[in-house]
Amino acid sequence: MNKHTQEAMGPPRQRPNLRVLEGQQRVAAISAILKERDVSAIVGVRTIACDAATEHTDGSTELPKLRELIASALLSRCLMPIRLRGAEMKAMRKGMRMTLGDLAERLGGKTAPETISRWESEAQAIGPHAEKVLRLVVCEELKKDAPGITYDASMLAGMNDIDDPWAIDPNYQINPIILVYMPMKVDNSVIDAWNEKKHAA
Amino acid sequence: MQSDQPELQQKRPLPPQFPRETARIRKVASNPDCWFRWRPHAEQRMSEYGHVADDVIAALTNGHVIRVDVMEDIVFRVVGKSIDGETIEVAAAVLNDTTIKVVTVI
Numbered sequence: 001m002n003k004h005t006q007e008a009m010g011p012p013r014q015r016p017n018l019r020v021l022e023g024q025q026r027v028a029a030i031s032a033i034l035k036e037r038d039v040s041a042i043v044g045v046r047t048i049a050c051d052a053a054t055e056h057t058d059g060s061t062e063l064p065k066l067r068e069l070i071a072s073a074l075l076s077r078c079l080m081p082i083r084l085r086g087a088e089m090k091a092m093r094k095g096m097r098m099t100l101g102d103l104a105e106r107l108g109g110k111t112a113p114e115t116i117s118r119w120e121s122e123a124q125a126i127g128p129h130a131e132k133v134l135r136l137v138v139c140e141e142l143k144k145d146a147p148g149i150t151y152d153a154s155m156l157a158g159m160n161d162i163d164d165p166w167a168i169d170p171n172y173q174i175n176p177i178i179l180v181y182m183p184m185k186v187d188n189s190v191i192d193a194w195n196e197k198k199h200a201a
Numbered sequence: 202m203q204s205d206q207p208e209l210q211q212k213r214p215l216p217p218q219f220p221r222e223t224a225r226i227r228k229v230a231s232n233p234d235c236w237f238r239w240r241p242h243a244e245q246r247m248s249e250y251g252h253v254a255d256d257v258i259a260a261l262t263n264g265h266v267i268r269v270d271v272m273e274d275i276v277f278r279v280v281g282k283s284i285d286g287e288t289i290e291v292a293a294a295v296l297n298d299t300t301i302k303v304v305t306v307i
Contacts, residue, residue, distance in 0.1 A: 043254070044253040058273065059240060060239060066236075094253050095253070097255055098284070
């Protein structure tokens with residue numbers, strides 16, 4: 001093991017949070033908090049995180065409460081009355097950290113893992129009842145990690161008209177879910193949580 | 202019986218090359234309070250390959266370090282399994298006990 005590797009294994013290196021540029025001017029190594037940041041690749045559904053992502057000088061971005069961000073985005077998508085795409089269903093399953101077999105079991109054991117795989121690859125369309133059950137499973141599983149999102153099972157039960165914009169326009173782009181990281185009052189205490197910002201009508 | 206022995210030897214997995222680095226990155230990645238920094242290249246590759254953050258975190262939690270590169274940071278090349286059991290190779294740097302920078306997904 002070389003010297004550098006040993007260094008990596010030891011206590012965290014204390015780097016000054018400052019760097020010196022040509023004119024000996026000191027600037028902070030941490031960039032500003034981004035007003036908006038597209039986190040779709042991280043989450044798996046179209047999502048923009050507002051006022052939270054820290055961009056560092058090396059171009060990397062850091063997001064607070066990643067687990068809650070993912071859960072909030074997936075829960076918000078489940079509550080949108082727009083048909084779920086295959087990739088979104090896959091992101092939801094992974095967000096719950098479930099394999100195809102685990103999800104098949106959670107759906108009551110009557111659905112085969114192969115069927116879920118076909119839904120995810122869009123080789124087979126998911127039925128309206130199965131989609132509602134899937135949304136319910138996702139919401140119930142993720143609600144504990146998404147304290148900022150208002151959810152009640154009755155919201156899904158009342159969701160009868162699910163829109164399918166891709167039937168008309170296959171290139172339709174769904175509006176991104178906009179999540180804001182803000183202090184919120186949850187169960188009589190104030191916590192920082194991801195809250196959905198509603199689109200203007 | 203004797204003819205089987207070389208075949209068995211071939212199938213025996215190689216001992217892990219970087220056990221301390223593997224233990225370190227697994228410990229930090231499995232910490233629920235760990236912060237992840239994402240390089241744009243990692244996000245681009247995740248989007249291309251259909252991986253999400255949980256796949257990368259799973260790979261870092263169950264994977265093995267196969268290479269250590271000394272660059273701007275000390276970057277570990279980790280080979281692990283995604284949630285679906287697919288093999289993913291991730292380049293990541295452990296910045297401190299609670300921060301991992303995901304450099305890219307290969």
